[in-house]
Structures are given as structure tokens and as C-alpha cells.
Amino acid sequence: MPTANDLLARYAADIAFVAEEQPATTISDLAAQLYASTHNFDAAGINGTDELEAAAAYLVDAATATDDTERTVLLKKAADHLAYADDMVSEFRDMV
Structure with a gap:
């Protein structure tokens, strides 16, 4: 678990x-940076920002979770939604 x-x-x-x-x-x-990055990804025509927004929401919840098990589950869900972030960033780097 991440x-x-x-x-x-x-x-x-x-x-x-x-x-x-x-x-x-x-x-x-x-x-916060995941939310901020979605504007730049959208402007570059890179798909997947819905996944990043979902990951960001799980991270916000994980940051305030008081239960370790809950935090672990939320971090796992965030990681699942970040699965294509590396590809998205790579595509963005190629465009700039």
C-alpha cells in the first residue's frame, strides 16, 4: 500500500x-497542485484530468483522516487514480 x-x-x-x-x-x-495542473493539462489537450481531480479529492480526505486504516484506503484510491499521471506529464513535457 502506498x-x-x-x-x-x-x-x-x-x-x-x-x-x-x-x-x-x-x-x-x-x-492542490493536482487541481492546479488540470488547467494546464486541459489547455494542452491532454485527457485524464478527471482522474487527477479524483486523486486530489482522495488526498484531501486522506490528509484529514484520523483513522490509519481509512487513510491507507484513501491513499490507495488516490494512487489508483494517478495511474496515468506519468504518461500525462510525459506528454505535457513533449509539448512544451
Whole structure:
């Protein structure tokens, strides 16, 4: 199961690039950057922003979860929705 640190390590730098911000250091910040990045993905004609918005929603919930089991489930759901984020970022990088 992915942890918050796993998701930050895997996605923070790439999502920050698309959002034109510094890499997130918390899952709340990563969620905010996922929401922010959707505008740039949309402008570039890259599909998949619904998945990123869903991931962001799960991250927001995970950031405020008080139960470890609930947090683990929410982080897993967020990770599932981030499955194509690497491809999206790669396509975005090719366009800029």
C-alpha cells in the first residue's frame, strides 16, 4: 500500500512542473497542485484530468483522516487514480 511519502516521492516533482510550482511537501499541497495542473493539462489537450481531480479529492480526505486504516484506503484510491499521471506529464513535457 502506498504511503503519503511514496506518493510525494513519485509524483510531486512532475505535478509541480505542470502546475508551475515548487514540488509539494505534503499530500494537501500535492492535492492542490493536482487541481492546479488540470488547467494546464486541459489547455494542452491532454485527457485524464478527471482522474487527477479524483486523486486530489482522495488526498484531501486522506490528509484529514484520523483513522490509519481509512487513510491507507484513501491513499490507495488516490494512487489508483494517478495511474496515468506519468504518461500525462510525459506528454505535457513533449509539448512544451
